[in-house]
Amino acid sequence: MDVNGSLQDVNVTSSIFQYGTRRNVASWQTVTAAVCLSPIIVLGVIGNLFSLLVWIKGRRRKTSTARYLSALALADILVLLLPAAEFWVFYVLHVDLRAKSWFLCKFYSYLTYLTPVTSAWILVAVTVERAMSVWIPHRINVECTIHSSSLIKNSFVVWLVLDLCLFFIIPFGIMLFCNISIMAKVVCLANARRNTLQARGGQTTAPRGGRSQKMLKTVTRRIIVLSVTYCVCNAPLAIYNLILISDGADDILNSEHIAGYRIVFHILMFLNNGVNFLLYCMIGSGFRKDFVGMFKSGSRTSTTR
Template identity: 30%
Template structure:
């Protein structure tokens, strides 16, 4: 039976497991982290769709590091985390199945949310809230973890020793024959329904309903379109454009999900039947197909960031804004330099400035002195006019004084108090 490992088909499968996983893990890690950073930005993180997609990115990271990383280490270093300890055996297989199912059901949540927004826009504001989204996510998580909880019981870490007490067999396997039959004959069908059939059905029907609504909205907008649209019509047209952008992104995600996950579900169902009494070349062929369908499945958890950028206009805009803020500010090389006398000594420059300040004070005092032929009210108004032209003097106090002291009621002592005011701070 071990002769199948010498066949070219098996060698090709080993090459795939050694080369492709590190590329997918690297790209998936960068892409999902960038998705989380963009989706949690202040401008878009308030929407329920952003919350769903953020949790989806976290779930995809868990899929890559619990499932794909384990396979890569197995084929590259011939070390399986499931065959190391009881914890690794139970926890890894439970996380792999649960995270894959959870990612699929998050797409169901996004599809249902978009269906409600398209067909019941007024109810969506009260139904599709962040609180209801969090409750829905918690409910999905509990359901998925409970559905796969039988793995914590049925899969065990067996260690066998020889007569000398040396360990010669360590393997993560089924607890008994009955569970072996259940895990290989019955469970694949249950997993197919939870991972593929139910998401496929909801996604297809939901996308059809969304598409019908979008086409109706576009047809209605075109029929009522005029050369000069009213503000209300322009607002509706902009809203339909945003819905179309989100719908296009959702369609892309769902199509990629269906194309990438269906083959591995079909393989899991047929594997038990195909392996019975299979020849060496058939076993090698099945191993090659197992590598191919797995790589295809993990691409769904790797390239969501690229799909967001290609199909989501708002996501793409926010991503470029985030990059723009990360760029260092460009220094302005052109500066206006005030004219100064660089040939004068510091003592001479200080003396010149003191002389200029004295001259400025003298001019200010002279300009605000009242003329002899003017009345008291005219003198005050003249002073206000002169002082208001000064760059650093607040005219608010003068206006208040004018309001409290009309020109015909002002006394000469008040005018003198203004005349003798200290303007050294101007």
């Protein structure tokens, strides 16, 4: 998403389109960006680095899911260091990096779209893989391999409508469908297992499952939480941009509030790229053990997640 927003924002933030690299930004925008975005960038980069280390050093490092999540961590780091950092420099330091040179203008214009789209589609890929592992578990090792996870490439243009489709609308639809199918399959399996246990003698509690079953539940729960977080954090900005390009934008949005919407929704979008490490720690005990194990001398991260 472009840090400079839509052309319909000209009347509200005309300072964006002034000549030169210095910008006159409202004080409340500077404070908001400094207080909210600074910890997101710093802690997000550190957290994603830790996540990357866990995924490439843990016991499950050879699985396609670990490769996808490693790629997701790298993509999130790039989002935080490039678009998010440019956004921070603009609103906190009042410097427009794109106005400094033709190269920086093209560089940030391209990567502002590339990095978030890449992050979104990596999450789509791992969500599809998780849905396949639930519905066709016997073929998951054939269809979702490390080799196939390295073949995903994204191509896109910088048009706003296409950006919305690639960054949110299409990923949101795919993830919504996959997560609904996962939950439906889980409910069906739980009902079938309960009926089987009752038919065998009225047993109402399932026997203790193996480690692989527990890991499957943890991984599935992790992917669902990541998908939901993505949708919650990115939906406001996507809806905002859809309204801006609609014919009734002037009737829906108050021009005095457009600048506030833009900065808040962008910060929320960047939050999605910085919060995954905390989600991993909250969901999986194996991830926490692997993370702690990296700091123990002479120990190896060999726990499952």
